[in-house]
């Protein structure tokens with residue numbers, strides 16, 4: 577999608593706080609590859625971009641943060657999102673099972689050091705974690721101390737654990753807690769067991785959480801996206817692309833961290849389990865889908881793709 581067609585739906589200056597790459601490159605793979613990926617999203621109309629890293633061994637994450645920090649320092653990126661490695665095995669989706677671990681605040685220290693060494697002490701912006709894993713409470717405290725927004729996701733947590741965690745995070749950071757791509761990477765809502773989805777929507781409706789939504793037309797159906805907008809409002813929704821390396825290119829074989837991914841008709845899936853593995857859409861594409869296919873009001877979509885994501889990460893407007 578070009579910048580012109582974004583303008584035609586009345587949206588510009590988009591902010592994507594969850595995105596793994598584009599143009600054949602994964603963020604963090606190399607400085608040049610990360611710049612190339614960032615440029616593709618920028619050309620599509622995504623003015624401010626946070627680079628997401630999937631679960632990887634600790635040493636690899638430290639290396640990747642070191643690669644990305646100079647790009648945060650020079651303004652190419654807004655910051656870094658750590659999606660893992662403290663995620664639930666049973667809801668890992670497209671994350672390498674070998675990289676998953678129980679929460680360890682020492683990793684946060686190491687990553688913050690790597691960011692500072694790379695010239696961007698505030699580069700770490702958000703971290704997705706599964707609150708049911710042992711050690712999650714200490715992790716949340718370490719994240720908040722370092723100014724990193726904790727995001728609940730890729731989780732097998734029940735309703736009570738999710739509710740308690742969202743409330744603790746909101747209280748500690750005095751701002752709404754984040755929920756990583758609502759619906760994806762968590763149990764679906766059942767009417768006798770609402771789980772994380774019911775709790776996240778309740779918290780979002782109260783202004784105590786912001787939920788990410790991937791509106792690429794693959795991850796969440798139009799009626800469910802409409803339900804979320806009508807229920808919690810665009811001030812509690814951050815549209816995200818979750819874009820991976822194939823974005824801007826065609827079908828074929830790609831990598832997402834340690835896993836191989838096959839893209840067919842624009843849908844990325846891991847070759848081992850067949851899990852959906854991120855999107856091949858820019859946030860501009862997601863904005864177009866939300867307005868033109870899901871039929872949401874342009875102004876609401878604009879809010880969810882600009883001001884709400886900025887606020888969710890405490891970024892300056």
Ligand SMILES: CC(=O)N[C@@H]1[C@@H](O)[C@H](O)[C@@H](COP(=O)(O)O)O[C@@H]1O
Pocket residue numbers: 596630659668669670671757759760761762795818851852853854855
């Ligand atoms: C980078 C990343 O983690 N992306 C997740 C993926 O892991 C998960 O498999 C998929 C579908 O999740 P679902 O099958 O729970 O809807 O959503 C996102 O693409």
